[in-house]
Amino acid sequence: MVFSSEKEVHDFYSNYAKKEGFNVRRGKAEYLPSDKSVLKAKYFLCTSQGHKSKEQIKKPTRYKRQDTRTGCAAMIKCTVNDGTWMISKVVLEHNHTLERSADGISGRAEGSHVMTSLSTGKIADEITPIVSNVNHSDVSQGTYKSHPMPGSDDTQKLIDYFKNMQIEDPFFFHTTQVEAAQGMANFFWRDSQSKVDYMHFGDVLVLDTRTRINKYDMICAAFWGLNHHRQRIIFGWAVLVNQTSFNWLLQSFLEAMSWRKPRTIITDVSKEIANALTAVLPETRHCLPAWSIWSSSCEYLLPLVDQVDRPGLGDLFSELVFSVHSQEEFDSKWKSFIGKFKLHEDVRLASLYRTREKWSHAFTKNAFSASLLSIRNLENARAVFGNLSLETMTLYQIALRCEEAAKHMRMEELKEDTDCEKDMENLVDRSPMMMKDAQRLYTRPIFKMFQGEFINSLSLVIEESGTTATHCKFKLTEEDTKIHTVEFDPSNLTLACSCGQFESVGILCFHALKVLNYKNIFKIPTYHLLKRWTKSAKDSLPVSTSNIGIADNGNPINSFHDKFMQGASHVAHVCTTKKRKNMALKFIYLTLEHIAKTPRTEEVADAVEDSDGNNDMGQTI
Structure with missing residues (x-):
């Protein structure tokens, strides 16, 4: 949880303490070793923390007060960075009796509680599920303020919106979960185009x-x-009460998508999300956005290192995130990085290291991410929502804004589809054969990426470093002396490069293209041509294959009705021109004519054969 001042932290913890039945006092402060005027951390303690010293016990006093210190360990620790106070450590357990009253409010009215006037209504409900999971960098974002709940009119208007959408779009999906403890609800929805x-x-x-x-x-x-144009597309929206709802959200999303699972999911840093993914999507690869990790870590680290070393810190950490290609190299450079800046005892970096397989290229290069893990644009994802943080915006208005955002994205896709069709008429005749092949097949943004790789391959030095009956191995050296290895199987024209670009992005790297040119292969091998990046990506019904990484969980969704309706929905969405619409309607009418001409006796015979003695089926016929 994050606050903007020491007072906000103290008030927040005091309100929680008042609800639980104990008092709070400020504990010790920690300062930067290099500058004793810069606050690094601050503790807020239960007043029963610690014990009196022997000198205090022996010291004669006029009045003998009862000793309330029991050595209680309950406390919170805040890390301070550029005026931001972030809870980084929490101990909830007390070793003494808490003085709760019948109505749940402490009977004690002394110490820290006299100074605070904030409402305890929501704070006490929130702090236990939130702070019990705090673990340094995996911190849930929270707030100390009390907020109103959506009114019944607001909620009802949102539900009415869902009903109207379902009338207009029969394949529209929405679901709601009521949070009984808070009287609020979680909402998830998606339209048919999203599916x-x-x-x-x-x-x-x-x-x-x-x-x-x-x-x-x-x-x-x-x-x-x-x-396929590398444009953002929407799969679904949700409004959630808090971070404890992610299990329900992921289950709802899978249900809305006929239980087809993604190969890779990229999320914000959150322990709650990580736990939900482990429970709901254990086979899906979970990754964290590399640019987000890099920028937040550098911001955290800069105040911790000597001013002389600060200019080089970002570059060194950038190498750990983006440029290291093997796990062994990562571990070696991580130790060197920690040693150089004397960060051996930093708990946040230790937590970051434990999740390295989710954000460092050395570990994620074999996870297909369509290059989303490394681009800065992922940090601009808030543009999906536009200005949704207005104080006055209702749930219904938010749903409308989401609908507008999705429509805008789809118009952009339609425009790019049209431009791609025009480009098909203007293919460059004198280009190398592989470039013409790529321009004919790939969409414009993917072709530009491929073109860049092809040009870069011209400057590589290639050396055959080992050949067997079934495999060839090559060493590729770049101008800056970086070396990569490519293994090539001539029997099926498959390549594997140490940089991992095809596995993570889905187009061949310039190292692999150099090998193909060296072997006099001038067309993109079929295995390395992902349909999701081609102009025809949406021209046929999607199927579950290893290439696109979508798996079926075996639920009984593949009945004839479900398959037919899914196909019909797809046809409706790809009919963007008058010619396509007329063609679709023509074939539907032809299909109905053929079905009407099928003898009824054949239908009965087929149905009986399919039923295998099913009594219900026989009665239906």
């Missing part, structure tokens, strides 16, 4: 939970991904 898009591009899923609805202090979450 069609997810079936094509749901290999990588981003769950953005950073936007808060100020009016109610709720979370506005978005599920999104990238289409």
